[in-house]
Amino acid sequence: MLIELKGVHKTYDNGQPLHVLKGIDLSIEKGEFVSIMGASGSGKSTLLNILGILDNYDEGEYHLAGKLIKNLTEREGATYRNQMIGFVFQSFNLIGFKTAVENVELPLFYQGVNRHRRREAAMAYLEKMGLTDWASHYPNEMSGGQKQRVAIARALITHPEIILADEPTGALDSKTSVEVMELLTRLNREDGVTIIVVTHESGVANCADKIVHIKDGLIEKIEDNRQHHSSVFGTKTIMK
Amino acid sequence: MRHRLDIDTFREIGDSLFRNKRRTLLTGFGIFWGLFMLLFLVGGGNGLKQMLSMNFEGFATNTIVIISSNTSKPWKGMKEGRYWQLDRKDVERLRTLMPELDVVAPQVSNWGQTATYKGNSSSVSIKGISGDYHKVEAPLLKYGRTISEADVEQERKVCVIGKRVYNDLFPEGDDPCGRYIQVGSVFLRIIGVDYSSGNISINGSASESVMMPFSVAAQLYKRGNNVDIICMTGKKGVKMSTLEGRIRSILSREHLFDPTDDQAVMVLNTEQIFSIVDNLFRGVNFLIWLVGIGTLLAGAVGVSNIMMVTVRERTVEIGIRRAIGAVPRDILSQIIWESVALTLAAGSTGIVFSVLILNVVEALTKHQAAFQISFWTAILAALLLSVLGVLAGLAPALRAMKIKPVDAMRDE
Numbered sequence A: 001m002l003i004e005l006k007g008v009h010k011t012y013d014n015g016q017p018l019h020v021l022k023g024i025d026l027s028i029e030k031g032e033f034v035s036i037m038g039a040s041g042s043g044k045s046t047l048l049n050i051l052g053i054l055d056n057y058d059e060g061e062y063h064l065a066g067k068l069i070k071n072l073t074e075r076e077g078a079t080y081r082n083q084m085i086g087f088v089f090q091s092f093n094l095i096g097f098k099t100a101v102e103n104v105e106l107p108l109f110y111q112g113v114n115r116h117r118r119r120e121a122a123m124a125y126l127e128k129m130g131l132t133d134w135a136s137h138y139p140n141e142m143s144g145g146q147k148q149r150v151a152i153a154r155a156l157i158t159h160p161e162i163i164l165a166d167e168p169t170g171a172l173d174s175k176t177s178v179e180v181m182e183l184l185t186r187l188n189r190e191d192g193v194t195i196i197v198v199t200h201e202s203g204v205a206n207c208a209d210k211i212v213h214i215k216d217g218l219i220e221k222i223e224d225n226r227q228h229h230s231s232v233f234g235t236k237t238i239m240k
Numbered sequence B: 001m002r003h004r005l006d007i008d009t010f011r012e013i014g015d016s017l018f019r020n021k022r023r024t025l026l027t028g029f030g031i032f033w034g035l036f037m038l039l040f041l042v043g044g045g046n047g048l049k050q051m052l053s054m055n056f057e058g059f060a061t062n063t064i065v066i067i068s069s070n071t072s073k074p075w076k077g078m079k080e081g082r083y084w085q086l087d088r089k090d091v092e093r094l095r096t097l098m099p100e101l102d103v104v105a106p107q108v109s110n111w112g113q114t115a116t117y118k119g120n121s122s123s124v125s126i127k128g129i130s131g132d133y134h135k136v137e138a139p140l141l142k143y144g145r146t147i148s149e150a151d152v153e154q155e156r157k158v159c160v161i162g163k164r165v166y167n168d169l170f171p172e173g174d175d176p177c178g179r180y181i182q183v184g185s186v187f188l189r190i191i192g193v194d195y196s197s198g199n200i201s202i203n204g205s206a207s208e209s210v211m212m213p214f215s216v217a218a219q220l221y222k223r224g225n226n227v228d229i230i231c232m233t234g235k236k237g238v239k240m241s242t243l244e245g246r247i248r249s250i251l252s253r254e255h256l257f258d259p260t261d262d263q264a265v266m267v268l269n270t271e272q273i274f275s276i277v278d279n280l281f282r283g284v285n286f287l288i289w290l291v292g293i294g295t296l297l298a299g300a301v302g303v304s305n306i307m308m309v310t311v312r313e314r315t316v317e318i319g320i321r322r323a324i325g326a327v328p329r330d331i332l333s334q335i336i337w338e339s340v341a342l343t344l345a346a347g348s349t350g351i352v353f354s355v356l357i358l359n360v361v362e363a364l365t366k367h368q369a370a371f372q373i374s375f376w377t378a379i380l381a382a383l384l385l386s387v388l389g390v391l392a393g394l395a396p397a398l399r400a401m402k403i404k405p406v407d408a409m410r411d412e
């Protein structure tokens, strides 16, 4: 089991406590493609942040690759994020004053990889994303789809086992959404990367083999979607 | 994980400074201005001090000059307000009664005279001086020699002229020694030219003086035994201010005035003047450093403040860095190095700029005085800057360290 959650609770306390996750049990195997769906405010992003060790939880247990993720030091957390997990966000979260290639190589900078090898690796991933010509452009000179592909290249450069994506198509039109999802699907099929995608769009969710439905901080049901028949709009489109 | 300071770290810092130019300029200006002001004021203060000190050029620092004046207290039946006069016997008396004195040099003077040479004329003040006067006010001889004891004894009709007099009378500017100038009804042979620019106006400044033997001047202006002023210097190690009382009492005994009558003898003590000027500039210097360092500190606080705001603006950026593998120490050192780099760059610009401006000031004052700051002042300033840079970066860096990876998810 790559990911194992047992009775995970999370309460935000900004003056007034808000119990967001109310006992999540979830197991994800290596190489799975999972999507998480649910109403706005149901706790999807909160769950994903916990999975990515971006945030901590209050109760329960989270095992990542057999290791209990609890009370980690900043350094341990950073190491796990850097080496096991790649992040893709709805708003891309590229650094504005860095070019595409500089953004992609940044995780390697924090690993202490030298400049030359960083640049080489970053260019290889940009090429994979079909963005070679855009390497020295700044994010504000690129389209949403291009930015999201740069972000995916950045997530992939450390060869993570897991990619966590929070509404990766949320800011894209349907055509680029399809492209991005095809990219993620190929990564899952060909390279065996475990992929977890939070989304509102049934078309996006339909790419996954397993759909986790969350309601009010609890898992409502886990749907087997290996047939990819979940989308009411058909299998090959993403309806916006 | 990495924890080295290498070229990449500095490239990272350079990038975030250079690619956010407006932010960088805004932040650096305070430091630039602070350092510029500090060094400019320090340099300017030194230059002014030198220019003021030039007024005392050549003057022995342990000189007492006495001048007779009206009495201000009644004494032995005589009314106050009586005038008395120094004379040659006083000179002898002071010499014999006060062995601590090195030189006792009498002087007679006559202001507002005119000296002429071949149609050129110059308004001058005449000083009749003794052969040892040069020990009181050192001349800066461009040509010839000073008045000697022999000149005084033999009443030779010779003179030493000051710089301005020389320029007026000899505009072509060659050696005038041996020529004769006319002052009043007498012709005097020039034996020297004094270029000293000292400006202590005890009897007119050196540059507009015609100095002749004391005996000649006394005869020429029919002074008899009278003496206008007596200049005295002490032997080595003698503090002149301690002698003042005895000088007054010797004179009061002879000239019959109250020894406690301070106004009857005007005493000028250069030691006092020098110490006043010294104290003045010590005060000015203190103020300069106070104001300068204050400005500098304000600059540093400014840097700190703006970086604080910057860190808040960069929350998402820093969150992203944390999410993709930066540890808090990476962030801490990045912010502190940014602050140090910024402070040093802005500060060095301030140093260079102040050096340039001080050079201009020096040129404008025709290089009369050195306005430039010393090498060590600059080094000290640079050290101060580095410390300031670290301090200014500390608070923002600590705040940046508190940014959590999850903050990367925050939408702006």
Ligand SMILES: Nc1ncnc2c1ncn2[C@@H]1O[C@H](COP(=O)(O)OP(=O)(O)OP(=O)(O)O)[C@@H](O)[C@H]1O
Binding pocket: A012, A013, A014, A018, A020, A038, A039, A040, A041, A042, A043, A044, A045, A046, A047
């Ligand atoms: N940092 C936080 N502090 C306090 N409350 C928070 C914080 N982050 C999220 N919440 C609250 O927790 C609840 C769940 O938030 P979460 O972002 O997980 O929802 P979500 O399912 O991702 O919703 P959406 O589909 O709109 O993105 C919401 O009510 C939200 O207001």
Ligand SMILES: [Mg+2]
Binding pocket: A044, A045, A046, A166
């Ligand atoms: Mg969300």
